[in-house]
Amino acid sequence: TILARSDDGFIGEKLLHCMLSRGLRFGEMKIFHRHKNTSGNGAVQFSLANALKPGVFDLDDMSTFQTRGVTLFMMLPGPKEPLRSFQLLLDTAQHLATELDGQLVDNSRSVLTQQTIQHFSEEIKEFERRQLSNIPS
Numbered sequence: 001t002i003l004a005r006s007d008d009g010f011i012g013e014k015l016l017h018c019m020l021s022r023g024l025r026f027g028e029m030k031i032f033h034r035h036k037n038t039s040g041n042g043a044v045q046f047s048l049a050n051a052l053k054p055g056v057f058d059l060d061d062m063s064t065f066q067t068r069g070v071t072l073f074m075m076l077p078g079p080k081e082p083l084r085s086f087q088l089l090l091d092t093a094q095h096l097a098t099e100l101d102g103q104l105v106d107n108s109r110s111v112l113t114q115q116t117i118q119h120f121s122e123e124i125k126e127f128e129r130r131q132l133s134n135i136p137s
Contacts (some may be wrong), residue, residue, distance in 0.1 A: 001051055001109070002093060002102040003069040010100050014064030018099045022092045024048055030033040030056035034092065036079075046074040046092075067103070077131065082124050090117065 004010050023038035029051040034040025041080040051069030058065065072093050079085035097104050104112040 001069055001071045001096045001105050001107070001111075003051070003105055004067075005101050005103055009066040009068045010102065012062035012067075015065075015067070015070070015100065016018065016059075016062045018096055019048065023096060024092070026059055027058065029127065030058070032057070032087065043079060043084060046072055046089040048072050048092075066084045070096070074122070076127050084120065086120065090105050 019032050022034070023039035024032040024034050027033045029042070029047075029049075031047055033040075033044045033047045035044055049071050051066050051071045052067055055071075072089050074080055074082070074085055074089055087095055091106055096102065106112050106116045110116075
């Protein structure tokens with residue numbers, strides 16, 4: 001999750017521009033998705049939703065839209081190379097946080113640390129190992 005540092009939150013037009021510049025495309029469930037190809041083709045690698053309920057975006061209202069945060073997430077099973085997709089998700093989140101003056105936080109809203117990133121990476125590696133050996137989770 002990326003939380004806005006400013007009380008104004010993230011402004012819709014700037015948020016939209018930043019998301020599009022990172023290859024995110026508006027799609028199913030009225031949220032943004034990063035596909036295998038930046039053109040919006042191919043399998044979904046990860047998605048981005050509004051952190052505020054109901055979690056969606058209205059493209060027709062981005063000029064007046066504001067939010068306190070956005071959440072990036074990846075579903076498993078999903079991408080063929082989940083660790084690579086996670087790295088792309090993380091790179092995108094870091095870029096958006098910098099561009100939008102936001103702060104990266106984990107699922108408990110604590111500042112995202114290298115230790116947490118490493119933990120997520122290890123969970124993905126374990127998932128991949130189970131998939132390769134067909135061990136039930």
